[in-house]
Amino acid sequence: VQLVESGGGSVQPGGSRTLSCAASGFAFSIEAMGWFRQAPGTEREFVAAISWSRGTTYYTESLKGRFIISKDDAKGTVYLHMNRLRPDDSAVYYCVAARELHSDLYALGDSYDAWGQGTRVTVSS
Numbered sequence: 001v002q003l004v005e006s007g008g009g010s011v012q013p014g015g016s017r018t019l020s021c022a023a024s025g026f027a028f029s030i031e032a033m034g035w036f037r038q039a040p041g042t043e044r045e046f047v048a049a050i051s052w053s054r055g056t057t058y059y060t061e062s063l064k065g066r067f068i069i070s071k072d073d074a075k076g077t078v079y080l081h082m083n084r085l086r087p088d089d090s091a092v093y094y095c096v097a098a099r100e101l102h103s104d105l106y107a108l109g110d111s112y113d114a115w116g117q118g119t120r121v122t123v124s125s
Helices: none
Strands: 002-006 009-011 017-024 032-038 045-051 057-059 067-072 077-082 091-098 119-123
Touching: 002 091, 017 032, 017 091, 017 119, 032 067, 032 077, 045 067, 045 077, 045 091, 057 067
Parallel strands: 009 119
Antiparallel strands: 002 017, 017 077, 032 045, 032 091, 045 057, 067 077, 091 119
């Protein structure tokens, strides 16, 4: 069971970055995938999620409009397109997968059954 993230790195404020997460080896059908992030000294924060079957997207309100989640069914990959990045977007971004996702519980870490290792994004000039 693997969630392999890629795309992290350094970016200047105002820039864009796209993270990718490929899922493989799952023993269960994935209903949803998404992203959380955690900056040093802060709690883990939900970023976005997408329903695999319906394509329904969920966002934390403060990031809606700047961050966009998408998926490629054929590749089993989810993407996080991050725009107009700010220093406070710097964090380790974790990919997550769930075998089922209730629409009112999408922001809870316990709703997800698998987590990736994380990829670091640093926004700095």
